[in-house]
Amino acid sequence: xxxxxxxxxxxxxxxxxxxxxxxxxxxxxxxxxxxxxxxxxxxxxxxxxxxxxxxxxxxxxxxxxxxxxxxxxxxxxxxxxxxxxxxxxxxxxxxxxxxxxxxxxxxxxxxxxxxxxxxxxxxxxxxxxxxxxxxxxxxxxxxxxxxxxxxxxxxxxxxxxxxxxxxxxxxxxxxxxxxxxxxxxxxxxxxxxxxxxxxxxxxxxxxxxxxxxxxxxxxxxxxxxxxxxxxxxxxxxxxxxxxxxxxxxxxxxxxxxxxxxxxxxxxxxxxxxxxxxxxxxxxxxxxxxxxxxxxxxxxxxxxxxxxxxxxxxxxxxxxxxxxx
Amino acid sequence: xxxxxxxxxxxxxxxxxxxxxxxxxxxxxxxxxxxxxxxxxxxxxxxxxxxxxxxxxxxxxxxxxxxxxxxxxxxxxxxxxxxxxxxxxxxxxxxxxxxxxxxxxxxxxxxxxxxxxxxxxxxxxxxxxxxxxxxxxxxxxxxxxxxxxxxxxxxxxxxxxxxxxxxxxxxxxxxxxxxxxxxxxxxxxxxxxxxxxxxxxxxxxxxxxxxxxxxxxxxxxxxxxxxxxxxxxxxxxxxxxxxxxxxxxxxxxxxxxxxxxxxxxxxxxxxxxxxxxxxxxxxxxxxxxxxxxxxxxxxxxxxxxxxxxxxxxxxxxxxxxxxxxxxxxxxxxxxxxxx
Amino acid sequence: xxxxxxxxxxxxxxxxxxxxxxxxxxxxxxxxxxxxxxxxxxxxxxxxxxxxxxxxxxxxxxxxxxxxxxxxxxxxxxxxxxxxxxxxxxxxxxxxxxxxxxxxxxxxxxxxxxxxxxxxxxxxxxxxxxxxxxxxxxxxxxxxxxxxxxxxxxxxxxxxxxxxxxxxxxxxxxxxxxxxxxxxxxxxxxxxxxxxxxxxxxxxxxxxxxxxxxxxxxxxxxxxxxxxxxxxxxxxxxxxxxxxxxxxxxxxxxxxxxxxxxxxxxxxxxxxxxxxxxxxxxxxxxxxxxxxxxxxxxxxxxxxxx
Numbered sequence: 001x002x003x004x005x006x007x008x009x010x011x012x013x014x015x016x017x018x019x020x021x022x023x024x025x026x027x028x029x030x031x032x033x034x035x036x037x038x039x040x041x042x043x044x045x046x047x048x049x050x051x052x053x054x055x056x057x058x059x060x061x062x063x064x065x066x067x068x069x070x071x072x073x074x075x076x077x078x079x080x081x082x083x084x085x086x087x088x089x090x091x092x093x094x095x096x097x098x099x100x101x102x103x104x105x106x107x108x109x110x111x112x113x114x115x116x117x118x119x120x121x122x123x124x125x126x127x128x129x130x131x132x133x134x135x136x137x138x139x140x141x142x143x144x145x146x147x148x149x150x151x152x153x154x155x156x157x158x159x160x161x162x163x164x165x166x167x168x169x170x171x172x173x174x175x176x177x178x179x180x181x182x183x184x185x186x187x188x189x190x191x192x193x194x195x196x197x198x199x200x201x202x203x204x205x206x207x208x209x210x211x212x213x214x215x216x217x218x219x220x221x222x223x224x225x226x227x228x229x230x231x232x233x234x235x236x237x238x239x240x241x242x243x244x245x246x247x248x249x250x251x252x253x254x255x256x257x258x259x260x261x262x263x264x265x266x267x268x269x270x271x272x273x274x275x276x277x278x279x280x281x282x283x284x285x286x287x288x289x290x291x292x293x294x295x296x297x298x299x300x301x302x303x304x305x306x307x308x309x310x311x312x313x314x315x316x317x318x319x320x321x322x323x324x
Numbered sequence: 325x326x327x328x329x330x331x332x333x334x335x336x337x338x339x340x341x342x343x344x345x346x347x348x349x350x351x352x353x354x355x356x357x358x359x360x361x362x363x364x365x366x367x368x369x370x371x372x373x374x375x376x377x378x379x380x381x382x383x384x385x386x387x388x389x390x391x392x393x394x395x396x397x398x399x400x401x402x403x404x405x406x407x408x409x410x411x412x413x414x415x416x417x418x419x420x421x422x423x424x425x426x427x428x429x430x431x432x433x434x435x436x437x438x439x440x441x442x443x444x445x446x447x448x449x450x451x452x453x454x455x456x457x458x459x460x461x462x463x464x465x466x467x468x469x470x471x472x473x474x475x476x477x478x479x480x481x482x483x484x485x486x487x488x489x490x491x492x493x494x495x496x497x498x499x500x501x502x503x504x505x506x507x508x509x510x511x512x513x514x515x516x517x518x519x520x521x522x523x524x525x526x527x528x529x530x531x532x533x534x535x536x537x538x539x540x541x542x543x544x545x546x547x548x549x550x551x552x553x554x555x556x557x558x559x560x561x562x563x564x565x566x567x568x569x570x571x572x573x574x575x576x577x578x579x580x581x582x583x584x585x586x587x588x589x590x591x592x593x594x595x596x597x598x599x600x601x602x603x604x605x606x607x608x609x610x611x612x613x614x615x616x617x618x619x620x621x622x623x624x625x626x627x628x629x630x631x632x633x634x635x636x637x638x639x640x641x642x643x644x645x646x647x648x649x650x651x652x653x654x655x656x657x658x659x660x661x662x663x
Numbered sequence: 664x665x666x667x668x669x670x671x672x673x674x675x676x677x678x679x680x681x682x683x684x685x686x687x688x689x690x691x692x693x694x695x696x697x698x699x700x701x702x703x704x705x706x707x708x709x710x711x712x713x714x715x716x717x718x719x720x721x722x723x724x725x726x727x728x729x730x731x732x733x734x735x736x737x738x739x740x741x742x743x744x745x746x747x748x749x750x751x752x753x754x755x756x757x758x759x760x761x762x763x764x765x766x767x768x769x770x771x772x773x774x775x776x777x778x779x780x781x782x783x784x785x786x787x788x789x790x791x792x793x794x795x796x797x798x799x800x801x802x803x804x805x806x807x808x809x810x811x812x813x814x815x816x817x818x819x820x821x822x823x824x825x826x827x828x829x830x831x832x833x834x835x836x837x838x839x840x841x842x843x844x845x846x847x848x849x850x851x852x853x854x855x856x857x858x859x860x861x862x863x864x865x866x867x868x869x870x871x872x873x874x875x876x877x878x879x880x881x882x883x884x885x886x887x888x889x890x891x892x893x894x895x896x897x898x899x900x901x902x903x904x905x906x907x908x909x910x911x912x913x914x915x916x917x918x919x920x921x922x923x924x925x926x927x928x929x930x931x932x933x934x935x936x937x938x939x940x941x942x943x944x945x946x947x948x949x950x951x952x953x954x955x956x957x958x959x960x961x962x963x964x965x966x967x968x969x
Contacts, residue, residue, distance in 0.1 A: 232441075
């Protein structure tokens, strides 16, 4: 049963990705004006343009182009970057890792502090801790994440000079191997500001969800029964109520991961974090559309995989779903 | 005495005002004794149990009174001292184990957790004890690994009972432990409780609105009405020669063994509003025997026989009232004209 | 309970709440508590600022100002002449903040309106007609969820040509997904209510039922998504502008921050960074506060009417 469910979900995901890829294909080719201008630098001389168009098969009929495009996308071949003058595949590797690391750090911090904060708010329900505490995430949620980022840069980077203002590594820092490249104090030092800023932005959602779900559970008899058995308040909160309140939070994690991967753009751009999101912006600004297209597809795949993962976790956490 | 409740007053803060759900209740239970606390729903009997364990909801508080367990006043214990009393000395069987058990944890984990927060035993030993407990209440041990929703109602209640006796408490509070079950299963659960009491020498506080259950299981009985105890005494005396009209009505309202079954009645009217309770006897509004005095002065709880207390101005007249109750339909006459 | 009252209640249960009662409850809730009143006041103030911008501005927001000695007033801190200081090109920041409210409100309300209309229509049609219509529309919603939102908006806007209208269209094209999914669930449960079944048996056509019985009932939820949508659209617009992909001819809070960021002026010109940011926060928090009280209304459980 579970295997079949998993297979069905994977099939669904593949179908969705095919649709996304198709939309992207159409988006880049059916826009007003000369569609090839999005794919080949329009400032090139006509003969060179024609040659490039021919080389990439852009002079062939649309349906043929579509088929080659799909076949190539499946193989991970996203074409040629005008800006880097190299195959797109060759530049995405590091970016994927950088984006994932920032997204995971954000996810970890968001859910750690979001859940803890939610428990505290629920625990202190009806006190000033709760009323003030519920307002703070609202404000951070309303503040555009790039603005919060700018504030943090102004204070912690430019004024206090505690943290670097851009990038993932200090210039001239030479890592001897891949492991050292990411597991180093220098990297963490660069990671901290962007991760904290996006955490502040996203934290409100799990926090309020946990708070509300816990409050809904407070009236349940199992809470009273747990207290009757002599459990400490902390144990009642964290082991019993939180465990029940987590279900809606996990569902929200799917939405979160989608948002975080897509919304990462702004944080990456603000902190010059060399990931997929920043590259989409740079590529769009440079009109380097093959890169923008590839980054977009990769992000969509990432979002799809995260949603699949969240579905699995949800099924695991709720025994009532698990055993059906 | 194992447990002595003295003049306990428990109130809830509500939007309508302060509700005194329990108003001056005194009650005692000896070791190994089984006491029934009977009354309609909303009379405050569940509040008594919550106050005993000090698990009142946030708007509830003990206004006054003492709860002495083996001589220690529970109302004065600190939160952490109280936690050590809960379950080790006083445990409870909830009304519905379906709602009382955590739906997302395996029952075994919940049972083992309960053991291990009170006793320093390793996990393996606790699981072994959990298996023994399950066998003791008649469940296969492999079912420790199931979730609450996988059990039938009766089985779930057995799980709750296993949990209640896990630490060999001195007092077991059973709050309507069988109301949610069908009759056949009810009998089996009651037999199990009875047998455990005999084996383990537990004292029982049996909270119910079900008169026959009390008649079957209890040594003594307290009848509660609108936050107060109106009659208290040995089972045979309270049910055999009731001295408060409410007790008489309650008995007439409950089915008896087939032979002596007379017509079932229901007591007309509803309990008073506890935000602004009446000045006199709280039952006066519904009582067929009430006169002016009942509406003006509250009757004290006084002995009508050794060990048998009743709070009625006419307690001395109890035989006559019982007579009226048995022969005619007192309520029909007193309330002629009301449906 | 008096007889008339109980008859009235039965009647109400039979027909469901009308548009009038719904709007009445909504009005009561909106003006009941402080935070909602604050939210509404702030929104009204911003609308006034946007309408009265020509009067409120002290300067042409594009004008390059000069100091008394003739040099360009680059990054002057707040002063009597320039209440919130100047940009690196000597433009008056106060006037830019004032005129920026227009872009924010325009995008916020239009995008939210389009989003809500599309989302609600999809939800009602899918939920009411069910069957293959529902299946199809819900697959479209699933699909819309698979598309990363901000990247989609950025690329589409850049492909179409950066302009406010295209930002609005790009937001509306994708953002309707969330309202559609939630409102459809509500329609599904409404469809099974006795009074709607009764109306169907009595021969009322689907559009009549949708207009008279379904729509007034989902109105609060739709308004909740509208309120939240305004906030999100404002944030999205400012993000797009911040990333340098907004309309180059329009001054918006996001484009102001973009310049403060890309020119590096943010390192010291706090007066260029704080005002547009605070404006966004204030306006968006206001929409959230209003949304929160609409939510209380949309969710009877929170209102204490189980």
